[in-house]
Amino acid sequence: MHAILHGKRLIAFDLDGTLVDSVPDLAIAVQKALGELNLPVPEEVQVRDWVGNGAPMLVERALAWAVQQPPEANLQARAFQAFMTHYGSAPNALTKLYPGVKTALEELYCAGFTLALITNKPERFIAPILEHFGLNAWFSHCIGGDTLVEKKPSPLPLLYVAEAGSFSPDECLMVGDSRHDINAGKAAGFATLALPYGYNHGEPVELSQPDIVLSSLLELVRPATAWDRIGLA
Numbered sequence: 001m002h003a004i005l006h007g008k009r010l011i012a013f014d015l016d017g018t019l020v021d022s023v024p025d026l027a028i029a030v031q032k033a034l035g036e037l038n039l040p041v042p043e044e045v046q047v048r049d050w051v052g053n054g055a056p057m058l059v060e061r062a063l064a065w066a067v068q069q070p071p072e073a074n075l076q077a078r079a080f081q082a083f084m085t086h087y088g089s090a091p092n093a094l095t096k097l098y099p100g101v102k103t104a105l106e107e108l109y110c111a112g113f114t115l116a117l118i119t120n121k122p123e124r125f126i127a128p129i130l131e132h133f134g135l136n137a138w139f140s141h142c143i144g145g146d147t148l149v150e151k152k153p154s155p156l157p158l159l160y161v162a163e164a165g166s167f168s169p170d171e172c173l174m175v176g177d178s179r180h181d182i183n184a185g186k187a188a189g190f191a192t193l194a195l196p197y198g199y200n201h202g203e204p205v206e207l208s209q210p211d212i213v214l215s216s217l218l219e220l221v222r223p224a225t226a227w228d229r230i231g232l233a
């Protein structure tokens with residue numbers, strides 16, 4: 001186990017860009033929603049930079065790009081409804097687990113850590129994705145962007161799961177791919193671990209100064225030995 005886990009008992013994981021590469025399916029739902037409204041349709045690479053603050057903001061950013069101004073409430077409501085329908089009908093068509101995720105979650109769970117999922121994604125999509133990948137049994141709490149009154153970067157969802165498990169913040173670690181995860185973790189008093197392969201609005205997540213950056217979740221349970229580091233393993 002990695003040294004950052006010393007003294008920790010609760011590990012809270014982000015979902016999109018941390019456990020699953022979900023942008024291909026998010027992009028298709030955005031493209032279908034805007035296409036139905038006869039608006040320009042963005043590329044997947046653009047959608048990638050709009051993910052992170054939940055589905056309403058994803059749709060708002062897509063509309064602002066498509067109509068070149070802040071969208072009217074009526075257009076936002078129609079596009080949001082269409083996005084939710086399309087994404088809900090195929091949340092796992094192209095979505096993939098990142099390498100090492102399953103092994104890491106299983107080993108952490110078996111080692112006695114309490115695992116929580118804290119995503120800004122709407123709550124209704126969490127179970128279909130976790131069940132599809134066989135991850136649902138490992139999480140004691142799953143919090144979506146619309147579960148509580150505030151979402152990340154607010155510390156509220158993190159403090160909620162800590163309190164629910166009777167953990168103090170210094171016993172907790174937040175693991176995520178974006179500045180919203182790291183900022184929420186710091187505000188909650190959690191240690192913070194960033195993964196650099198996800199979605200962070202096109203910026204390196206290192207800019208948020210997480211306590212540690214690992215290239216894969218596998219490094220959390222199988223830290224490189226000294227021999228690996230000097231290339232002799």
Ligand SMILES: O=C(O)COP(=O)(O)O
Nearest residue numbers: 015016052053054119120
């Ligand atoms: O839905 C989003 O915008 C991001 O979701 P995440 O918090 O799991 O990265």
Ligand SMILES: [Mg+2]
Nearest residue numbers: 014016017177
């Ligand atoms: Mg994320």
